[in-house]
Amino acid sequence: MYHNQGQTDEILNRFRFRDRDIADTIVNRLSASDLDLVFMHVCGTHQDTLVRYGIDTLLQGCSVEIRQGPGCPVCVTTPMEIVEGIRLAREGITVASFGDMVRVPSPDGSLLDARSDGHDVRIVYSVADAVRAAKVSGRDVVFMAVGFETTAPGTAIEILNGPPENFSILNCHRYVPPAVYALLRMGEIRLDGLIEPGHVSTVIGVRPYEPITRAFDLPQVVAGFEPLDLLMAVYMLVKQVERGEARVENEYVRSVRYEGNLKALGLLDRVFRPEDREWRGFGMIPNSGMALRKEFKAYDARERYDHLLEGLEAESDDEARGCRCGEVLRGVMYPRECPLFARACRPDNPIGPCMVSAEGSCNIEFTHRNIRLS
Ligand code: SF4
Incomplete structure (x- = not known):
């Protein structure tokens, strides 16, 4: 198969952002921190990268936990x-x-x-x-x-x-930023920083996140979707916390401009x-x-x-079906904590949207973690 220059550059870039040695270097530096931190991303594609490339497993020795928020439309x-x-x-x-x-x-x-x-x-x-x-x-x-x-x-x-x-x-x-506000106002889980979605940010830029940081004194990093993008965003957040800072930084400078x-x-x-x-x-x-x-x-x-x-009414029936997508979307529950995960609820028989969508946490967890059916 032959590639044109643009395709070749893209492939080389992908390898550059998937370099295992660089990943290990970042993880080693992260493991030197003794802070116990919880970050959240707001993007199904970040969740895909996190699980597909085992970034969350790599981070297990680093006292950093990453949860998914409402990032699946x-x-x-x-x-x-x-x-x-x-x-x-x-x-x-x-x-x-x-x-x-x-x-x-x-x-x-x-x-x-x-x-x-x-x-x-x-x-x-x-x-x-x-x-x-x-x-x-x-x-x-x-x-x-x-x-x-x-x-x-x-x-x-x-x-x-x-x-x-x-x-x-x-x-x-x-719009994404109002949902981030809502999530932080709910305050159900402690969060030490946010990883903001690269593709949404290519449109809205960095500016809309600044009032969030001011309101909640919370570090944020806009991140791309390659494994090293995500690891680097985690590193940047950890550094902010260590320095006692709360700013909005842009890791995805190759695609996101400040003004969007x-x-x-x-x-x-x-x-x-x-x-x-x-x-x-x-x-x-x-x-x-x-x-x-x-x-x-x-x-x-x-x-x-x-x-x-006219007259149409539809209350959510998630609860009646035992689906915990609401909690998964608010980051208060991991897919595996749902009693239906990989049992009654699977991609071929989804009970809730998080198992249907390729950007849903439950689908990603099931698809990329080699889940055994029970
Ligand atoms: S989609 Fe399935 S596994 Fe996910 S919360 Fe709903 S019922 Fe549970």
Whole structure:
């Protein structure tokens, strides 16, 4: 197989950020610290790196524990939002969403169940696919718009491009920083520092984390996704704690600028405004949802089909099913501590979203730790 220069650079970079000797050097330095520290990251991809490459195992002798917070957009989507999608599909509307999303159980089944019942639920890879489906089919198509600041600019572009009239979005986009605030305000677990998500930060930059550090006197490091990125972020946090500092540092300088991606931020600002939104496991988080601005309300599926969604109620049934995703998402419980993990709940029979999504802690734990079924 031949690679072009860009691909070759990427492969070399990957090796550079997976160098075992450098990893051991960082771990040795970390093990010299006798502080007992708990850090949290807010990103499914960080959790994947942490488990897939055994970083958490490497850190076992270092008195540093890393927990996962609410960093999986599919996992934090509420049962009510899924039930809305299912209702629309049952009413004859084409509902398009990502592969993970359609499998998440709700009090009314999953979108995939609705498809098995003969309703038109389509798996797409992007909002552009959903717009194309609307153009080609001529049917009413609703895109279940899930994701943080990373994916929302894609939705914003399609809305600004003026999609066909038969297209609208079931808007489930969310901002990350308000959830970090909410988590810290809850104060359920002691945290000594935060590892912030690289891809979200390529859009929002470093600045939005600064008020969090000021409010909670907490060190933060924006980190990339290679094993050494994560180890380096841990090292930077430990150093801050040792020096008695609380700052926001950027480990991912090769991709994240202080001010973020101004073009993407501009797109978000033109199309969305903050509104309060529920998150699974958290309840209502002020200003955490991206609402369509009023000039784009024509593309808001909740406005367009309010007569179909009227009276819809969906309380979370996680508890009834014994699912502890809420606690997993708040970082107060590890997947293995859930009594259903790898027993009743597995990727081929997920009980909760954290086992469905490739960014969910339970799925990552099951997939990469060679779990024996029982
Ligand atoms: S193991 Fe399954 S049931 Fe338990 S928290 Fe994870 S997704 Fe929910």
